[in-house]
Amino acid sequence: xxxxxxxxxxxxxxxxxxxxxxxxxxxxxxxxxxxxxxxxxxxxxxxxxxxxxxxxxxxxxxxxxxxxxxxxxxxxxxxxxxxxxxxxxxxxxxxxxxxxxxxxxxxxxxxxxxxxxxxxxxxxxxxxxxxxxxxxxxxxxxxxxxxxxxxxxxxxxxxxxxxxxxxxxxxxxxxxxxxxxxxxxxxxxxxxxxxxxxxxxxxxxxxxxxxxxxxxxxxxxxxxxxxxxxxxxxxxxxxxxxxxxxxxxxxxxxxxxxxxxxxxxxxxxxxx
Numbered sequence: 548x549x550x551x552x553x554x555x556x557x558x559x560x561x562x563x564x565x566x567x568x569x570x571x572x573x574x575x576x577x578x579x580x581x582x583x584x585x586x587x588x589x590x591x592x593x594x595x596x597x598x599x600x601x602x603x604x605x606x607x608x609x610x611x612x613x614x615x616x617x618x619x620x621x622x623x624x625x626x627x628x629x630x631x632x633x634x635x636x637x638x639x640x641x642x643x644x645x646x647x648x649x650x651x652x653x654x655x656x657x658x659x660x661x662x663x664x665x666x667x668x669x670x671x672x673x674x675x676x677x678x679x680x681x682x683x684x685x686x687x688x689x690x691x692x693x694x695x696x697x698x699x700x701x702x703x704x705x706x707x708x709x710x711x712x713x714x715x716x717x718x719x720x721x722x723x724x725x726x727x728x729x730x731x732x733x734x735x736x737x738x739x740x741x742x743x744x745x746x747x748x749x750x751x752x753x754x755x756x757x758x759x760x761x762x763x764x765x766x767x768x769x770x771x772x773x774x775x776x777x778x779x780x781x782x783x784x785x786x787x788x789x790x791x792x793x794x795x796x797x798x799x800x801x802x803x804x805x806x807x808x809x810x811x812x813x814x815x816x817x818x819x
Contacts, residue, residue, distance in 0.1 A: 558714045558718075560608075560609075560612070563714075563717065563718070563721070564605075566718055566721055567601075567685075567721055567725075570721055570722055570725045570726075571681055571682065571684075571685075571725055574681040574725050574726060574729035574731065575594075575680075575681050575682075575729075577729060577731045578680055578681060578729055578730045578731055580731075581731050581732045582730050582731065582732065583730055583731060583732040583748070583749070583752075583785060584730055586678045586680065586730065588677075588678045590680075592801065593678055593680070593682065593801065594680075594682045596686075596801045596803055597676070597682035597683055597685050597686040598682055598685055599803050600672075600685055600686050600687055600688070600803075601685040603688075603689045603692075604685070604687055604689065604692045606689070607689055607692045607693055607696060608692075608696070611693075611696040611699075611700070614700060615700060615703070615713075618700055618703055618704060619703070619710055622703070622704065622707055626707075627704060627707055628703075628704065628705060628706050628707015628708065629643070629644075629647070629705065629706050629707055630643075630644065630706065630707045630708065630709075631707050640712075641712055641715075643706075644706045644708040644709075644712045644716070645712065645715070645716055645719070645769075646770065647702060647705070647706045647708075648699070648702045648703075648706065648708060648712070648713065648716045649716070649720075649767070649768065649769045649770050649773075650702075650770075650773055651698060651699075651701060651702035651705065651706075652695070652698050652699035652701075652702040652716075653695075653698075653720070653766075653767065653768040653769065654766050654767050654768070654770075654773040654774075655698060656694060656695045656697075656698035656699075657695075657766040657767075657768070658766050658779075659694070659698070660691065660694060660695075661762075661763055661766070664817055665810075666691075666694055667817055668809070668810035668811075668815070668817065669688045669690035669691040669694065669810045670688075670691050671792060671795065671809060671810070671815070671817075672686065672687070672688040672691065672806045672807075672809055672810070673686050673687055673688070673691060674755060674762065674791070674792050675791060675792055675795050675798065675800045675806065675809070676755075676790065676791070676800055677790050677791040677800050678790065679728060679730065679752070679755050679790045680728065680729060680730040681725050681728055681729040681730070682728075683728040683755075684724040684725045684727075684728040688806070688807065688809070688810060690810055719769060720768060720769060723745070723746060723768055723769045724768065726747075726748060727746050727747065727748055727750070727751035727768070728748075728751065729748055731748055732748075733747055733748055733749060738750075742771055742782070743771070743775075744770060744771060744772060745769065745770060745771055746765070746767045746768060746769060746770065746771045747771075749782070749785050750765050750771060750780075750782060751765055752785055752788050753765055753781050753782065753783065753785075753788060754766070755788070755790050756787075756788050756789060756790070757789045757790060757791045757792055757793050757796075758792075758793045760781075761781060761783075761788075762792075763779070764779050764780065764781040765779065765780060765781060766779055794815060794816055794817060795815070798815075
């Protein structure tokens with residue numbers, strides 16, 4: 548266990564980006580083999596649009612990386628965080644930190660992005676995609692991503708999670724981000740038992756339905772237990788899903804410049 552954890556203490560940024568490329572490629576291949584929906588759009592153009600957002604989030608990651616390094620110095624010098632109050636075995640601390648990093652950094656941030664109007668305007672860019680597939684996992688407005696990363700920093704401070712735990716969390720987060728957005732069919736006999744604990748592709752698809760109440764459900768990224776516990780979990784017939792947003796049906800979802808301006812467009816009406 549200690550050697551496994553130590554491996555993540557020395558992860559480089561380029562390795563994380565390679566990890567992202569690996570899973571986008573893998574699930575992209577699976578979309579050709581076992582698709583759940585038949586999209587009639589230009590897949591390469593769609594991928595190019597979504598992947599362009601990855602460039603802006605990469606810049607945010609570099610800036611947040613500097614802030615994260617400062618936070619870790621502060622935590623270490625002042626011994627702040629949950630694990631400094633406990634003396635549990637390493638594997639228990641790892642599980643607790645992964646759970647809390649996912650809850651605070653992913654579920655809570657995602658919930659907030661839906662419930663506060665100014666945050667939702669940034670997050671609408673992600674939901675505006677009418678052909679959700681693996682590349683949709685990269686489709687985040689810089690403002691959206693900055694909010695998410697801020698929540699992650701709060702999670703680090705509250706848990707005191709070592710840097711190795713944090714990078715392991717990031718690597719797991721990458722897998723689930725691209726798995727759950729991928730246009731792949733998972734057989735019910737496999738998906739149903741897994742979805743009791745983890746977020747699966749069909750579970751997350753309801754979150755991308757074009758109108759509420761489904762849009763405001765299934766906020767989890769790795770663990771589905773948060774949605775089940777807080778009553779935000781839903782599962783139905785996946786064939787009922789229609790992607791996009793009802794308030795953006797006449798807006799261009801593959802115009803990057805428009806999508807970047809979208810959060811500041813006062814003509815866009817929301818119910819929040």
